[in-house]
Structures are given as structure tokens and as C-alpha cells.
Amino acid sequence: MTDVIKIGIVEDHHLFREGLKAILNGWSDVEVVFEAAEGYTVVDSLAGKRLNLPHIMIVDLSLPPNGSEEYSGMHLTSDILKHFPDIKIIVLSVHIDENFIAQLIEYGAHSYLVKDCDPQELYNAVVSVYTKGSYINERTLKAIQHNLNRKRNVRPQIALEVTKREIEVLQLVCQQFTAEEIAEKLFISVKTVNGHRNNLLQKTGSRNVTGLVIYAIKNNIVTLG
Amino acid sequence: MEASSDITVLSALLPFVAIVFIITIGVVLLNLQFKKNIYKQQLLNEELKNKHQLDLLQTSIAVQEGERKRIAENLHDELGAILSISRMRMVQMEGDIGDGEHCETIAEIRSYIETSIASMRRISHELIPPQLEQFGLVPTLESITEQLSKTKKITVTLSSNDYLPELSWTIQLGVFRVLMEFLNNTIKHANASEIHIDLSGDKNDLWCLYRDNGIGLPEHIPLNGLGFRNIEGRINALEGQLTIGGSKAAGFTASIQIPLK
Numbered sequence: 001m002t003d004v005i006k007i008g009i010v011e012d013h014h015l016f017r018e019g020l021k022a023i024l025n026g027w028s029d030v031e032v033v034f035e036a037a038e039g040y041t042v043v044d045s046l047a048g049k050r051l052n053l054p055h056i057m058i059v060d061l062s063l064p065p066n067g068s069e070e071y072s073g074m075h076l077t078s079d080i081l082k083h084f085p086d087i088k089i090i091v092l093s094v095h096i097d098e099n100f101i102a103q104l105i106e107y108g109a110h111s112y113l114v115k116d117c118d119p120q121e122l123y124n125a126v127v128s129v130y131t132k133g134s135y136i137n138e139r140t141l142k143a144i145q146h147n148l149n150r151k152r153n154v155r156p157q158i159a160l161e162v163t164k165r166e167i168e169v170l171q172l173v174c175q176q177f178t179a180e181e182i183a184e185k186l187f188i189s190v191k192t193v194n195g196h197r198n199n200l201l202q203k204t205g206s207r208n209v210t211g212l213v214i215y216a217i218k219n220n221i222v223t224l225g
Numbered sequence: 226m227e228a229s230s231d232i233t234v235l236s237a238l239l240p241f242v243a244i245v246f247i248i249t250i251g252v253v254l255l256n257l258q259f260k261k262n263i264y265k266q267q268l269l270n271e272e273l274k275n276k277h278q279l280d281l282l283q284t285s286i287a288v289q290e291g292e293r294k295r296i297a298e299n300l301h302d303e304l305g306a307i308l309s310i311s312r313m314r315m316v317q318m319e320g321d322i323g324d325g326e327h328c329e330t331i332a333e334i335r336s337y338i339e340t341s342i343a344s345m346r347r348i349s350h351e352l353i354p355p356q357l358e359q360f361g362l363v364p365t366l367e368s369i370t371e372q373l374s375k376t377k378k379i380t381v382t383l384s385s386n387d388y389l390p391e392l393s394w395t396i397q398l399g400v401f402r403v404l405m406e407f408l409n410n411t412i413k414h415a416n417a418s419e420i421h422i423d424l425s426g427d428k429n430d431l432w433c434l435y436r437d438n439g440i441g442l443p444e445h446i447p448l449n450g451l452g453f454r455n456i457e458g459r460i461n462a463l464e465g466q467l468t469i470g471g472s473k474a475a476g477f478t479a480s481i482q483i484p485l486k
Contacts, residue, residue: 011306013302013303013306013307015306015307015310016306016307016309016310019310019311019313019314020310020313022314023313023314023317026317060306062298062301062302094301094302094305094306094309094346095301095355096346097354097355097356097368098368099356099359099360099364099365099368100355100356100359103359103360114309115305115306115309115310115313116308116309116312116313116339116342117313118313118316119313119316119317119320120316120320122313150367
């Protein structure tokens with residue numbers, strides 16, 4: 001590869017910035033062309049060097065506020081992408097929580113690395129973001145997947161708690177068993193089964209068995225096999 | 226003659242009697258009024274005292290939390306950054322020297338730094354989880370319950386309204402601390418395998434239910450340990466209500482109601 005990948009660093013800790021620069025400049029195909037200790041000046045500074053814009057910005061998450069106004073790596077990420085859509089962003093942070101990782105990716109970051117990653121991984125990320133447009137490691141992938149799952153799980157709300165027995169009945173209803181068959185299977189009377197079914201209709205706010213089945217699927221009480 | 230003089234004496238005395246009577250009534254009434262005023266004043270004083278006490282409690286919690294947050298952030302961001310870059314440089318050096326001299330020592334130092342980073346993260350999260358401010362109560366609780374459930378020793382489930390009312394930072398932090406105290410107690414003492422936390426609310430109140438399937442509150446342990454005091458203080462500071470219940474058969478339950486004002 002003959003191209004030199006131009007990098008910008010936004011990091012408020014002097015020691016970390018210097019160390020990072022030393023690591024990055026140690027690779028022959030990478031060059032640090034821009035650095036800043038705070039986020040809120042970056043968009044203006046970048047605008048001033050249109051000719052020598054970095055390809056990739058390495059951005060810290062916790063950045064000093066602009067006066068009383070918060071200006072974190074999150075704000076910076078979305079601002080850079082708004083003004084310079086060609087610049088790619090690698091977030092490099094101490095934060096390890098999935099919420100942070102997923103949110104930064106949602107904001108448009110092209111990669112998320114924790115600060116205690118291996119230098120080799122940083123290099124791989126830089127190269128991959130430059131050539132392919134992104135670098136998603138296992139931690140990031142998990143955070144994104146988890147976040148998606150969570151959003152899906154939030155929806156169903158059980159207003160009234162459905163009992164274990166009612167869930168059993170519901171599962172059997174979904175398997176198309178009749179009230180008589182369910183009664184036999186659960187060793188209870190047909191009347192009790194109908195009682196459970198009526199309770200279920202009431203508790204789930206369903207008007208008929210179709211409503212119950214929809215409720216069961218939504219709440220993962222049965223799975224479509 | 227006798228009789229008529231008697232009548233004159235009587236008629237002369239009558240106004241006196243009436244005056245004395247009126248004065249007596251007046252004095253009694255004044256006295257009552259006076260007592261009532263004193264009582265009112267006392268009530269007012271008591272109220273002021275309570276208000277002052279509440280202010281003190283709220284301030285002391287706010288100061289403590291502010292301090293915790295400051296320490297946690299400094300630890301996390303500053304020390305974290307320095308330890309991280311030390312590790313990166315160490316790993317780089319290991320790569321450079323390969324199997325050369327001191328490679329084992331360097332690997333050893335690197336592992337010390339890694340341990341430091343891990344304890345730095347643990348301590349700062351214990352002081353205050355960084356997500357709480359950024360993402361709020363429910364996502365933070367989700368992370369924590371998921372992590373606890375991952376240990377396989379205990380299953381923690383969390384349910385909440387789709388749309389919880391907007392909660393102030395003080396309420397989020399207060400409820401978070403109380404729930405952490407409950408979780409700690411359950412894990413340490415209750416011998417439970419399941420915990421359920423439910424959050425709900427409308428525009429007036431936030432409700433939080435906590436339930437485990439452990440041994441409940443042992444009768445011989447009075448509710449005045451430091452942990453419980455802490456819970457009580459937190460809830461008082463939010464002017465909320467706490468109801469604690471449960472039994473050996475049903476586990477421990479607690480219900481918290483916080484007015485949102």
C-alpha cells in the first residue's frame with residue numbers, strides 16, 4: 001500500500017495523546033496530521049485545513065465541556081459527520097459498557113475500540129476503516145446485537161401477571177389442543193381449563209383465541225417452530 | 226326598709242358581679258387563645274425543624290454523590306487513559322523485543338497494568354456507574370441485572386412501563402442506590418435464586434417493586450443495620466414511602482413509592 005493514511009487525534013489527556021502519536025507514527029503507512037485536546041474547536045480547525053484533511057479521526061469519548069455546555073465525543077462524532085461526511089471516525093475510549101458502544105455506532109462512528117486494546121488491533125482498525133469503511137470487533141458486535149434485542153424486548157408489557165398455570169394452558173391452546181384434551185393433560189377439569197382461558201382473555205385484553213395466540217407469540221411464550 | 230336596703234345593696238353589687246364574670250370569661254378565653262397560639266407556634270417550629278432536617282439530609286446526600294462522581298470520573302478518565310497507554314506501549318515493546326532479554330519481566334509488568342485497569346474500572350463503577358448519567362435508570366439497571374444473571378447463580382429480571390415518566394437525576398440516583406442495596410442484601414444473605422424488579426409510574430408517582438425468592442427477613446435481625454439506614458435515608462430524602470414485607474415462604478418484598486411533584 002503506497003497511500004499514507006492521515007489521522008487526526010482528539011484526546012484531552014496529554015500523556016495519552018503523546019503515547020498514541022508515538023505508536024501511530026511508528027507505522028510507516030500512517031501519519032498524524034491533526035490533533036486537538038478538546039472537541040468543540042475541532043470542526044472549525046478542520047474547516048481551516050481543507051487541503052490536508054485527515055482520513056480518519058480518532059476520538060475520545062470524555063472530552064472537556066465547552067464552557068458550561070457538554071461536548072463529548074458523541075457530539076463531536078455527529079458534528080464531524082455532518083460537516084465532513086468523508087472523514088471516518090474511530091472512537092477510542094475507556095468506557096466499556098455496551099450502552100456507550102452501541103450508542104456511538106448509532107451516532108455514526110465507524111469503529112469503537114477501548115483504550116486498553118492491543119496496538120495491533122488499533123492498526124487493523126485504522127487500515128480496515130480506511131480501506132473498507134468500518135471495523136467492528138466482537139465486543140462492538142455484541143453491544144449492537146444486545147441493544148437491538150433489548151429494544152425488541154421492551155415492547156410487550158404484562159399489565160396483570162399471568163400465572164404459571166395459565167401460561168401452561170396458553171401453550172397448549174397454541175398447540176391447538178381442545179379444552180377437553182388440555183384438561184386431560186393437566187389433570188384438571190374442563191371447567192377449570194375454561195376458567196383459565198377466560199382469565200387469560202381478560203388479562204391479555206384479547207377478544208378471542210386469536211388474540212391469545214398473538215399475545216403468546218409477542219411475549220415469547222410460544223415460538224414458531 | 227330592711228328589704229329595700231337589701232335590694233339596693235344587691236342592685237349595687239349586680240354590676241360588679243357581672244363585670245367580674247365578664248373579666249373571668251375574658252381571661253379564660255385569652256388564656257385559651259394564648260395556649261392555642263403557643264401550640265401553633267410549636268407546630269410551626271416542629272415543621273421548620275423537620276424541613277431543616279430534610280434539607281440537611283438532602284444536602285449531605287448531594288454532597289456525597291457529587292464527591293463520588295468526581296472521584297469516579299477522574300479515576301476512570303485520567304488514570305484509565307494513562308494506564309491504557311502504558312499497556313499499549315508495553316505490548317508494543319513486547320512485540321519489538323520478541324523472545325529477547327527481559328521479555329518475561331515485561332509481560333509480567335503488562336499483566337500488572339491490566340489488573341490495575343480492571344480494578345480501576347470496578348472501583349469507578351462501584352462509586353457510580355458511568356451509564357447512569359448518560360442513559361438513565363432503566364438501561365443502567367438492565368446492564369447490571371444482565372451481568373448478575375450471567376453469573377448463573379441468580380436470575381434477575383427487570384420490567385418497566387414502556388413510558389416511564391421523566392425522572393430527575395436525584396430520583397434516578399436515589400432509586401438506583403436503594404435497589405443496589407436490596408440486590409446486595411439478597412445476594413449476600415437471602416440465599417435466593419430469583420430476583421424481580423418492576424418499575425412503573427404515572428405523572429404523580431414512581432413505583433418500584435422488588436421481590437426475591439430467598440429466606441425473607443430473619444425475625445431476629447432488627448431493621449437498623451447500616452444498609453437499611455441508608456435505604457431509609459435515601460427514601461426519606463426523596464419524600465417517598467417504603468413498605469417492606471415477606472416471609473420465609475415468599476421471600477423478601479419491598480415496595481417504594483416516590484412522589485414526582
